Amino acid sequence: MKFADLGLSDELLRAVTESGYDEPTPIQAGVIPSVLMMRDIIGIAQTGTGKTASFVLPMIDILAHGRTRALMPRSLILAPTRELAAQVAENFEKYGKYHKLSMALLIGGVQMGDQVKALEKGVDVLIATPGRLMDLFERGKILLTGCNLLVIDEADRMLDMGFIPDIENICTKLPANRQTLLFSATMPAPIKRLADKFLSNPKTIEVARPASRNENIEQFLVKTSERGKKDALRDLIEVEDISTAIVFCNRKTTVRELAKSLQRFGYKAGEIQGDMDQSSRTAELDRFKKGIINILVASDVAARGLDVKGVSHVFNFDAPWHPDDYVHRIGRTGRAGAQGRAFTLVTPSDDEAIDSIQKLTGYTIPVHGGGAPKAQAAKPEAEAEEREPRRAGGRSERGGRGRGAAARPASEPKPAAEARPEAPKPAPQKKAPVRKPAPAARQNDDGPDDGWNGPMPGFLSVGFDS
Missing domain, CATH: 3.40.50.300 (P-loop containing nucleotide triphosphate hydrolases)
Structure with missing residues (x-):
């Protein structure tokens, strides 16, 4: 099958051909004719199967007829992340270059000013993340009553990110008599309930078992x-x-x-x-x-x-x-x-x-x-530096010598001055006759030694890391 067999306009086929595509993927071949016939769609396909173009291409032809109105987008595409929304926008620019369609991208992390200006001029296609869309809606900067085509992309990801309540809220503000396209890689129960609630007699197009292995x-x-x-x-x-x-x-x-x-x-x-x-x-x-x-x-x-x-x-x-x-x-x-x-x-x-x-x-x-x-x-020297960060004095935290140390054969023993210090051993004590020391002789650790090397009787010995 060729793209020319799907019922797309000549201008759109020209843009597709110039993009280097001739044959549609299975999801595109299944979805595009049904969207052009104004059917609601549930599309189940893995990522990387050409799913985005399957709704972008027919939308361009559908929106080629009609005019825009200020603050009232004619179609809405909901995406879970800014990156996915930007990718959808790139597809519209690439395939719609021979159509005079206006587009606005509503995503977080950027200033609202330019987005509001675009909405005031009127747009054919609004691509948005749910959070930014609801923010502008609550500020009275956008009306959804003229939106007759809704696309919910990556619905299972919307579920993971907690956007399902927002999507349900958005759907209630759209015209009841609209075309809705829902795409997802998997179809968990909450997504199935969402589709049953907001889609009208949808056609399900599944090109692979959900989450099955990609042989490539x-x-x-x-x-x-x-x-x-x-x-x-x-x-x-x-x-x-x-x-x-x-x-x-x-x-x-x-x-x-x-x-x-x-x-x-x-x-x-x-x-x-x-x-x-x-x-x-x-x-x-x-x-x-x-x-x-x-x-x-x-x-x-x-x-x-x-x-x-x-x-x-x-x-x-x-x-x-x-x-x-x-x-x-x-x-x-x-x-x-x-x-x-x-x-x-x-x-x-x-x-x-x-x-x-x-x-x-x-x-x-x-x-x-x-x-x-x-x-x-x-292992390279960089790893040694990563594991043993050097201090300002040229020595590592483990006590090794810095750059000024001369190289020494591995077999040569280290001088005593460079050897790792060991815990001092107590000097041997001469065995003295057993006698009871005078009470005044025993003092704390800052005073004279009384021959006691352990902790004071009745006190807990606690070690502190230096």
Whole structure:
């Protein structure tokens, strides 16, 4: 089947062809004709299957007829993250270049002023995250009564992020007689209830079993310890033929620490996590897409919505807490028919999480057997500096000599002055006749020695770390 067989306009087919596409993916072939027939849709497909274009393309043709009104968008696309919303906006710009459609992007982390100005002019397509949309709605800056087409993208991710109450609230403010498209990689019970409540006689299009294995992605487990994770990751990076890679962590603090660690070892690494403002996140993504950096350390804020061509590898530095997140993380590679490799570093405490992932996907992930870690003796100097931070005086925290120390053969014993100090041994005491000391002779530790080397009777001896 060709795109020309789906009923799209000539202008849209021209834009698709210029983008390098000729044949639709299964989800596109199933969804586009039904959307053009104004049907409500439930689309179930894995990430990386061309799902975004499956609703963007028919929307452009539907919206080609009609006019805009101030503060009243004609269509609304809800996305869970800023990155996913920006990706949808990029698709509209790419495929709608021969149509005169206006678009506004409502996301957090940026000033409202420009967004409000765009709404005042009137827009055909409004792409928004739920939080920013509700904020502007409550301020009276937007009306939803003229919105006749609603798209809920990544609905299962909306559920994970707690946006379902917001989506239900938004749906009540839209016209009852509207077309609704809901897309999700999985269909948990709360999403099914949402679809039953707000969609009218929807057509379900499922191109793969929910959360099933993507055959284009080779998956592996790498067994390690909590302290050995950084070593294991660097060994994999050295062994694997990496073009561009994304490393996922569960915590924002881990993202920051790991990115700095990789940079110290000379890797072109960057980071993206939820504490960064939108301009910084956008700048870091641009650096990654342009190849200025080729390793992006990210939290799950980037697991969905990142569509970067040529991502050859995904590394899960932490096993994800939710099995659905695993599917979306590894889905950043192996996109559009390309091959990809995904590695998950696992410790004994991750057994339950891995079991949940394998039950969800129906696939037993093999343990990686290649690329054994390099010998500890061969570790670069940067690692020694990371593990033994130097003090200002030129000595490490472990008492080693600084740069001024002369090299000494390993077999030569250290002089007594350089030897690690040991706990002093008490001097041998001459055995004196047993006699009862006078009461005035026994004093505290600051006074003269009375021959007692232990704690004072009746007191607790407590040691303090220096």
